[in-house]
Each structure stands twice: as C-alpha cells, then as structure tokens.
Amino acid sequence: MAGPVLEMRSIVKTFPGVKALSDVTLTVQQGEVHAICGENGAGKSTLMKVLSGVHPHGSYEGDILFESEVCSFKDIRASEHRGIVIIHQELALVPYLSIAENIFLGNEHATRGLISWTDTLRHASELLRRVGLDENPQTRVADIGVGKQQLVEIAKALSKQVKLLILDEPTAALNDEDSGKLLDLILELKTQGITSIIISHKLNEIERVADSVTILRDGRTIETLDVKAPETTEDRIISGMVGRDLEHRFPERTPHHPEAGASPALEIRDWTVFHPIDQQRKVVDDVSISVRRGEIVGIAGLMGAGRTELAMSVFGRSYGRYASGTVLRDGKEIRTKSVSEAVGHGIAYVTEDRKHYGLNLIDTINRNISLSALGKVARRGVVDEHEERKVSEGFRKSMNIKAPTVFEPVGKLSGGNQQKVVLSKWIFAGPEVLILDEPTRGIDVGAKFEIYTVIDKLAAEGKAVVFISSELPELLGMCDRIYTMAAGRLTGEFSRAEASQETLMRQMTKDKEVTR
Known part of the structure; x- marks a missing residue:
C-alpha cells in the first residue's frame, strides 16, 4: 500500500x-x-x-x-x-x-x-x-x-x-x-x-x-x-x-409435520400473471404452492424468477395483470382482488422494498406500527393514543428497535431498524399467513437472529409463513420446505432434508416447469 x-x-x-x-x-x-x-x-x-x-x-x-x-x-x-x-x-x-x-x-x-x-x-x-x-x-x-x-x-x-x-x-x-x-x-x-x-x-x-x-x-x-x-x-x-459470541446462526427448529388430511392455511393454484407493461410476457406462469399452519415454506430463485411478482400479485393484485388462478384459505376459495381483501382474509405481506411500499418514512414508529390495524387501537372510530403508544412501545422493546422513543420518524432509523418496524406493523395486524419478502435484507447477523427467532415463534404459534430470500443458507436454516422458481415457473420442491445449496441452485437455473 x-x-x-x-x-x-x-x-x-x-x-x-x-x-x-x-x-x-x-x-x-x-x-x-x-x-x-x-x-x-x-x-x-x-x-x-x-x-x-x-x-x-x-x-x-x-x-x-x-x-x-x-x-x-x-x-x-x-x-x-x-x-x-x-x-x-x-x-x-x-x-x-x-x-x-x-x-x-x-x-x-x-x-x-x-x-x-x-x-x-x-x-x-x-x-x-x-x-x-x-x-x-x-x-x-x-x-x-x-x-x-x-x-x-x-x-x-x-x-x-x-x-x-x-x-x-x-x-x-x-x-x-x-x-x-x-x-x-x-x-x-x-x-x-x-x-x-x-x-x-x-x-x-x-x-x-x-x-x-x-x-x-x-x-x-x-x-x-x-x-x-x-x-x-x-x-x-x-x-x-x-459484543458476544453467536453459537448458532439460526434458532434450533424441529421440522414441521402437518396433520394428515388438514387443509393448507394458504394454497395458490395455477397462478398466472402478465407483466404490467409488456402484457405478452408472463412473469408468473401457472404456479401452484401451499403452506400449512406452523410451517415455514421458502421460495428460492434468481433475480427475475418471479418470486416477488408472485407474492405481490397474490396480495391484492398489487403487481402485473392477473390472468388466472385461485387462492384458498383453509381449503376455501377467497377473493384477494385488493389489499384490503387480502388483509381481511388474514394475509400479510412484508415487502422487499420497505422505502416505497412498506413504510411512511416521514411518520413516526408509533403511527407506522398501528397503521395496518387501526381498529385495534380505536374506540368508536377514534384512535386511543395511549393504547397506540402502548402497542408500539411493546414492539420497540420486543423487536429491539433502536430509537430513543416511538415518536422518532421512521426515515431517521437505520435500514435494519426500519425493517423491524415493517415486521412489527404486520405482526400487529394478527395475520394467519405471513408472506415475507427478503425480511432480513440489509440486517446484520445479530439482528438477523432476532428476526429469525420472531419468525420461528410465529410458526410455533400456528401461523403459516412464506419466506422469500436470495440467501440460500437462510432458506436452508429456516424452512421446512423450499420451492424453487426460474423464469416465472416452478422448477422444484424440496423438504428440509432433501435441500442443499447445490440442489437448489441447479433448479433455480432451469427454465422448465416441475412435474407435480
């Protein structure tokens, strides 16, 4: 030098x-x-x-x-x-x-x-x-x-x-x-x-x-x-x-074994969506996946594979032009044509792009957390500010959000702390199904473990979790099953025992639909 x-x-x-x-x-x-x-x-x-x-x-x-x-x-x-x-x-x-x-x-x-x-x-x-x-x-x-x-x-x-x-x-x-x-x-x-x-x-x-x-x-x-x-x-x-040793990168997890005959908490069948601008191009092509209560199901894929497009289009048709497919909750077909309908059916989506879609950056931690379920902190249509603060303070402590008060603008927080606010917001809504899109993006190893522990706890409580991530070790460490996608299509499905980085990458680079 x-x-x-x-x-x-x-x-x-x-x-x-x-x-x-x-x-x-x-x-x-x-x-x-x-x-x-x-x-x-x-x-x-x-x-x-x-x-x-x-x-x-x-x-x-x-x-x-x-x-x-x-x-x-x-x-x-x-x-x-x-x-x-x-x-x-x-x-x-x-x-x-x-x-x-x-x-x-x-x-x-x-x-x-x-x-x-x-x-x-x-x-x-x-x-x-x-x-x-x-x-x-x-x-x-x-x-x-x-x-x-x-x-x-x-x-x-x-x-x-x-x-x-x-x-x-x-x-x-x-x-x-x-x-x-x-x-x-x-x-x-x-x-x-x-x-x-x-x-x-x-x-x-x-x-x-x-x-x-x-x-x-x-x-x-x-x-x-x-x-x-x-x-x-x-x-x-x-x-x-x-300031301490981390013996394990992921919480100890016993693979989930669903009850025989139980309907999936969320099932997506034959889902097809076209690009919002190039309406001749399929971004999600006849995809079918399911996740049961207490199960963490991963979706792996390279950029452009269609993972986020699948999640956003299911969550209130938030992306692209819907072509075909059905969504079922506990075995019954539901409508998710709008975000409010999806939330009403107990589905939450934690976006990968927290800056544009996940948060109001000029508002406070307090208000961002309560926004997804204002009815829970309101009486006769008026927000109970004491109850709202009590809820957000609880999340600030349990999620270890580093801020002096819950009245700190979210835009002043670090990226990782902003992500914790997004997670808190949707956990407060009390969903039965959580779709997590890159939930630990930009978060350090210590905070990641905290997020993993929260996700594991939610699954243990019987929530169904869809976990989208670009980090294969993360999927292998957290998920009970993993789907792979490439070019908008499903290319594989693996149990925790069957999956490896090599196996997943092989399927992620294919352009061929899996035989189900």
Missing part, C-alpha cells in the same frame, strides 16, 4: 437524544478494499454520511483527511468534486427517468447547454456492461427491479472521476450470481487504483474482497483487522460486532 488515502479522526456526531458516533477513528489505505462492519445502529452509515458531506462540516466534531489534506465538505457535491462517491443503502434514483438519464443526472454530456443523447446512450451502455446489467439504457428505472436499480446506482458512481468509492450494503438486494459479479467488479476497480469502502453484513463477501475490516459497535470503533490474518475469523468479527 502507498499509505493512507483517508483518515477520519475522533469523529463525534449527535442527533437529538442520540449520540450516533463517539470518538470514531478510521484509516483507509490507498488502493485497498476496506470493509466496515457493525450491528444496525452501530453508526456505519452515519460515518459515511459524515465523510461524503451528507452531514456537512460543522454538524460533527473531528477531522477528515483525504489525500493528506484536511477536508471540510459542505455537501455531497463537494465530496464528489474531490473524487469521493457514495452509494447509499436506500437508492436515490428518479423512477420516471431512463437508466441513462439517471446515470448522468447532474453530469450530463452537453455542449453549449445541449445534451448529446448519442454520447449519453453510448457511455451509459458501456457502464451497464461494466456492472453486468443487460438492459436498454432508455428503459425507465421504474420498470426494473430493486436489484437492477442498485446496479444502475453503481454505474452512476463509475461515471464520475472516482478515487474513493463507498458502497453501503451494495449486494443487499442482489442474488448470489449478481453479487458475485459486483464483488468481482470491486476487485477489478482495485487493480485500476480505485479505493473502496464497503459496508456489508455478509461476512463471506468481506472475506472475499476486503483487505481490512473496521468493526463499529454502539457508535464507537472497536478494532481494525487484517482480513487475511489467520486470527481474523468470522467468529472474531461477529464477537466484535455484537
């Missing part, structure tokens, strides 16, 4: 009622990939917002040295001018502009005020190839999935003269294949002299790409480790993150 490119010294950042960072120190060497780990609320994203000027100079204490010069960034444009580019965990794209327009927004290819669309589209195509995204640059961002939007963000960052690239949970929304391509890209950028800081909860990713890892806990620097050193094990990192 050629010496430090970045030094952050004694950084202190305080929000009303919360000290987010307390005397944090970080040193990043020129040309390295430096990982930052910590539980939700540890201060990782806040530290990077300080570095990038999102929290401007004067709003924090301490010093930032970049390329040996003291920096006082007043905003994100000032840090980008120095070559520091941050990609936030929550995406910041304009949905109704094209991919190309988003990539060069504020950095347009223009001469005398006129944009050259030929240059824009050509350069956008080159950047999309670099990040492994096979999309027309003229496609609207609103018409691609969350995972692909993350790749557009990375392409946007690469369009600038980057010296230090900061990636906050860059693979949280990506499947294993696309995550691998992205990690390879980070290593390729390293060979080009670009330094990267990656915030990730996925320890296998850190082991693969990082040179060093700094661990934060409760807003403080715990230690910085050489990732390649023999003593830097996953257990060592986890212990530093949570």
Whole structure:
C-alpha cells in the first residue's frame, strides 16, 4: 500500500437524544478494499454520511483527511468534486427517468447547454456492461427491479472521476450470481487504483474482497483487522460486532409435520400473471404452492424468477395483470382482488422494498406500527393514543428497535431498524399467513437472529409463513420446505432434508416447469 488515502479522526456526531458516533477513528489505505462492519445502529452509515458531506462540516466534531489534506465538505457535491462517491443503502434514483438519464443526472454530456443523447446512450451502455446489467439504457428505472436499480446506482458512481468509492450494503438486494459479479467488479476497480469502502453484513463477501475490516459497535470503533490474518475469523468479527459470541446462526427448529388430511392455511393454484407493461410476457406462469399452519415454506430463485411478482400479485393484485388462478384459505376459495381483501382474509405481506411500499418514512414508529390495524387501537372510530403508544412501545422493546422513543420518524432509523418496524406493523395486524419478502435484507447477523427467532415463534404459534430470500443458507436454516422458481415457473420442491445449496441452485437455473 502507498499509505493512507483517508483518515477520519475522533469523529463525534449527535442527533437529538442520540449520540450516533463517539470518538470514531478510521484509516483507509490507498488502493485497498476496506470493509466496515457493525450491528444496525452501530453508526456505519452515519460515518459515511459524515465523510461524503451528507452531514456537512460543522454538524460533527473531528477531522477528515483525504489525500493528506484536511477536508471540510459542505455537501455531497463537494465530496464528489474531490473524487469521493457514495452509494447509499436506500437508492436515490428518479423512477420516471431512463437508466441513462439517471446515470448522468447532474453530469450530463452537453455542449453549449445541449445534451448529446448519442454520447449519453453510448457511455451509459458501456457502464451497464461494466456492472453486468443487460438492459436498454432508455428503459425507465421504474420498470426494473430493486436489484437492477442498485446496479444502475453503481454505474452512476463509475461515471464520475472516482478515487474513493463507498458502497453501503451494495449486494443487499442482489442474488448470489449478481453479487458475485459486483464483488468481482470491486476487485477489478482495485487493480485500476480505485479505493473502496464497503459496508456489508455478509461476512463471506468481506472475506472475499476486503483487505481490512473496521468493526463499529454502539457508535464507537472497536478494532481494525487484517482480513487475511489467520486470527481474523468470522467468529472474531461477529464477537466484535455484537459484543458476544453467536453459537448458532439460526434458532434450533424441529421440522414441521402437518396433520394428515388438514387443509393448507394458504394454497395458490395455477397462478398466472402478465407483466404490467409488456402484457405478452408472463412473469408468473401457472404456479401452484401451499403452506400449512406452523410451517415455514421458502421460495428460492434468481433475480427475475418471479418470486416477488408472485407474492405481490397474490396480495391484492398489487403487481402485473392477473390472468388466472385461485387462492384458498383453509381449503376455501377467497377473493384477494385488493389489499384490503387480502388483509381481511388474514394475509400479510412484508415487502422487499420497505422505502416505497412498506413504510411512511416521514411518520413516526408509533403511527407506522398501528397503521395496518387501526381498529385495534380505536374506540368508536377514534384512535386511543395511549393504547397506540402502548402497542408500539411493546414492539420497540420486543423487536429491539433502536430509537430513543416511538415518536422518532421512521426515515431517521437505520435500514435494519426500519425493517423491524415493517415486521412489527404486520405482526400487529394478527395475520394467519405471513408472506415475507427478503425480511432480513440489509440486517446484520445479530439482528438477523432476532428476526429469525420472531419468525420461528410465529410458526410455533400456528401461523403459516412464506419466506422469500436470495440467501440460500437462510432458506436452508429456516424452512421446512423450499420451492424453487426460474423464469416465472416452478422448477422444484424440496423438504428440509432433501435441500442443499447445490440442489437448489441447479433448479433455480432451469427454465422448465416441475412435474407435480
């Protein structure tokens, strides 16, 4: 290494009622990939917002040295001018502009005020190839999935003269294949002299790409480790993150064996849905699945397999154009043409995109939790604020939501704590069937165990759980049965004993319907 490119010294950042960072120190060497780990609320994203000027100079204490010069960034444009580019965990794209327009927004290819669309589209195509995204640059961002939007963000960052690239949970929304391509890209950028800081909860990713890892806990620097050193094990990192050892990644679970002859709590038969724009393309093609009370059933698939499309279309026809299929609850056919109908039949859906569909970010924890079932905290049509607060306080404690009060705006919480609020909201509604779409996306290993324990408890209480995840170890550790999907079709069904990562991946890469 050629010496430090970045030094952050004694950084202190305080929000009303919360000290987010307390005397944090970080040193990043020129040309390295430096990982930052910590539980939700540890201060990782806040530290990077300080570095990038999102929290401007004067709003924090301490010093930032970049390329040996003291920096006082007043905003994100000032840090980008120095070559520091941050990609936030929550995406910041304009949905109704094209991919190309988003990539060069504020950095347009223009001469005398006129944009050259030929240059824009050509350069956008080159950047999309670099990040492994096979999309027309003229496609609207609103018409691609969350995972692909993350790749557009990375392409946007690469369009600038980057010296230090900061990636906050860059693979949280990506499947294993696309995550691998992205990690390879980070290593390729390293060979080009670009330094990267990656915030990730996925320890296998850190082991693969990082040179060093700094661990934060409760807003403080715990230690910085050489990732390649023999003593830097996953257990060592986890212990530093949570302040305790985690002997097991998943709760001990006895596989569920449904009663003979009992009807499934939820059964979906011959479900077919067309794309909302390209109405000749099937995104869900004749899919049939079932889940019984007390059972956790997983759905595995690569990006574009149709998992989220299936879940959203069943939950009130929230995605695409319904073509055919039936939904049954406890053996009886039900209507789920609207979200209110689905909720009325005891079905809840925890979305993978909490920012747009799961939460009201400008409202409080208190109000977000109660919104799914206001009738439970109302008397004669008027919300009992005391009861509402009692309920939300209960969830704040039981779900370990890190916030000073339940009146904290949800938009100020870390991504993982926001996810806990989403889960609390739907658990409060008291559903019999929960469809969980990437429920631990962007959540650290300590908080994941807490979420897994909640899910396991719900199943033990007789709830039926559908568990969609891009992390195969998560599905294998939590589920009684696992379905696989590819290209909108069901390709396999496996018991807990039959399933393995190799078996699931083999079926996830097929384009052939399973024989049932």
